[in-house]
Amino acid sequence: MFNAYLFAGVAMLFWAIAPIFGKLGLNGIQPLAALTIRSLVISAILLIAVTAAGQWGSVTSVTTKNAVYIALEGICAALLGQLAYYYALKFGEVGRVSPIVAAFPLVALLFAILFLGEKLTLYKVVAALLIVAGIALLKY
Incomplete structure (x- = not known):
């Protein structure tokens, strides 16, 4: 289990710095x-x-x-999602755009329940509410 947390932490660090490079790189290009x-x-x-x-x-x-499933995941995430994210970064603030994009687990939770038959638990509901609350705070 330690490796899972270690890799999750490494992923978090790379995903934390990526928007900075993205915002800087989008200056002057589409x-x-x-x-x-x-x-x-x-x-x-x-x-x-x-x-x-x-x-x-x-x-x-x-x-x-x-x-086919991996290709569809790539089209959704690495192409369409990333392109929308780049447009959001180009026209918005990293501090507002990144948390909204990072709220994808909320929608993934809904899709997992609807399409994969995953169970809705109290912990998942609380996590979803915390995500919504965090996004709402970006208004201020």
Whole structure:
């Protein structure tokens, strides 16, 4: 379990600094161009990493069903979500945009209940209310 918390903490730190780079990088360029640059750089790094790790077998052995789900997740998050996020960063304040975007677990919770049959628990309700309260505070 320690590794899960360690990785979550590392992810939090990278996601915390990413909007700063994004806001600075969007100065004078369109979000679509920025997303294209970001995606090309990440794609090159991933191609090198999967080759260096010798994991092409893992990539090519994925089932069609799993590949479709992963592709849809990428289209939703890495393309459409990221593009909307870049537009939000370009025209808004990082301190207001980031918390709203980071509230996606609220919507994911609803979708998980509706589409995956996950159970709604008291803790999930409290967490959802805290997210809503946090977003409401951004008004001030």
